[in-house]
Amino acid sequence: MDRGLKGRAALVSGASKGIGRAIVQRLVAEGMQVLGIARGGCDVPGAIGLAVDLRDPAGPAAAVAHAVRDFGRLDLVVNSAGATQRGDFLALDDAAWDDSFAGKFFAAVRLTRAAWPALQAAQGGVVHIAGVGGKIASADFAIGGSVNAALMNLTKALADRGVQDGVRVNCINPGSIRTDRLTGRIATVMQEKGLDEAAAAAVLAKSTGVARFGEPEEIAALVAFLASAEASYMQGAVIDIDGGWNRAL
Template identity: 35%
Template structure:
């Protein structure tokens, strides 16, 4: 099994991409500390995956709570080979409408917690020549309307990944990021059907990603198969970032022609 004997900490592990990653790691033979704010969902996860999973309830918005989670994982598992920084939250507001408290919370979870967890884990990861994989976003690669805090945090996260990769490559630690596009997760589930349709229409593959599709790339980056890959941000987005954003001229002409003839 690919992850036999490996020890991992996954944040935001109770749902969506984090849940899919945790399942993949355990099925590959890893033992995992699953950290999340949702105690009930963690209990369900532990019941599903059995003794290979231990759980920790944590609010990563509290900077004082981050380092203890890493140390708890190392103590409970007997070490750490893989850190998956997956936890994150969204935000929707222009800068002039954004409450500074909301800005700070997004930064605390989406960026600060990644720095603090990575910083705490690095001494052990250096000893064991481990890997860090972070869930970023294509929203960190360009701008989105009213995603002020989220765009800034994810852009900062991608920069942090590159810096950590350069600084710790000679120590045997690989650090990479995955930037999902529109993905079917609890974060996007509340959206109205019209909103989901608009997002999907912007995806060249014309569908949302499943969490398992993102998790497969994260697991690859955490595995020995990616042994010479570090400092990279891989967009898993159905082609969204390959597109200039300009309209499909032929489709537009077809619609305009149909309108003119009706």
């Protein structure tokens, strides 16, 4: 399906692996010009890769300037960077909180703010990749849940501004997606229970109440949809894509 994205330009953070890398691959396949940024750069064929540390306050503006210089425009920003630290609330110090908010929430704030004039000129959009953990509280995911909840609220606030500026802002909440982090959790179950990978994955999926884990490409497909004209009436949407994990309204 041609989503009408050919020739448009995107900037994707967290582009070196997992969901971010899959998003870059999908947008390149859709015919977009893509700048993928991460601390280690991005080596997706067809995209431009740039090593950027978004914890550095100057990093986001530099990345946006690079994209606008190379592409002459910017139609889409996807904030997919930032793994948050998991662990019991009492075991995590201020540094863990600071690092998680800096790498995910404040990175999204700064990247979006730097890109806003170009997005306004192109009547483009922003997609935040948050996480369903922002809706489902747990003691061992206090940091991640708080960061993701903040991103959801930021989505609504920026969408309000976007109505007058012509910039669409939406948010995706992935559930358990088969990334390096999830693969590590599966490996732990394999070791603890003496199971093979498929059986361990099934046990872990069942423990969260889903039939299977999601794939990064499924998140990337939703990003492509949100970037297209088909989703032009979606503004401030927060979309769970979690296999039914979140059963709350």
